[in-house]
Amino acid sequence: MITRKKSSQQEIEETSDMEKQDLPLYLTIEYETFSFETTKLNIVDRMCTDCNKENLDKEVSSKKDIMSMIRQISKCCSLKDGYISIHTSMNEGVVREVLAASNKPINSEKISSSLRNRWALTPFPKNVNKIVIEKLAKANKWIATSSNEA
Numbered sequence: 001m002i003t004r005k006k007s008s009q010q011e012i013e014e015t016s017d018m019e020k021q022d023l024p025l026y027l028t029i030e031y032e033t034f035s036f037e038t039t040k041l042n043i044v045d046r047m048c049t050d051c052n053k054e055n056l057d058k059e060v061s062s063k064k065d066i067m068s069m070i071r072q073i074s075k076c077c078s079l080k081d082g083y084i085s086i087h088t089s090m091n092e093g094v095v096r097e098v099l100a101a102s103n104k105p106i107n108s109e110k111i112s113s114s115l116r117n118r119w120a121l122t123p124f125p126k127n128v129n130k131i132v133i134e135k136l137a138k139a140n141k142w143i144a145t146s147s148n149e150a
């Protein structure tokens with residue numbers, strides 16, 4: 001019996017159908033991974049110049065302090081030009097989108113469409129589908145993934 005091998009085009013179509021049915025994962029910052037001081041440095045590093053100056057010497061002693069810094073990124077720094085630029089790596093782009101979502105879980109599909117918009121006009125658009133984003137998120141110790149919003 002001769003069975004014809006599937007064309008690669010067919011296989012690609014079937015794979016993308018499967019991806020569509022897959023529910024997206026929700027991403028948040030994992031507060032337990034690093035000490036408060038290290039987490040603070042991770043955050044101020046991604047702030048705009050003004051917020052960076054303001055927060056660099058601030059004492060952090062609780063999760064609440066950290067959360068308010070993330071809120072500042074969300075309300076200020078993430079809205080400025082250059083927060084995610086043509087030079088930002090995929091991995092860094094995912095981290096910055098999670099921070100920009102403040103302390104609310106953001107799903108991989110929202111990250112995907114946001115990154116696609118931010119990078120739409122670049123000469124070499126990056127592959128930002130949700131599978132890639134979820135893979136990067138799972139490999140990143142600073143990001144927690146969950147299959148639901150809670």
Ligand SMILES: [Zn+2]
Binds near residue numbers: 047049
């Ligand atoms: Zn700022």
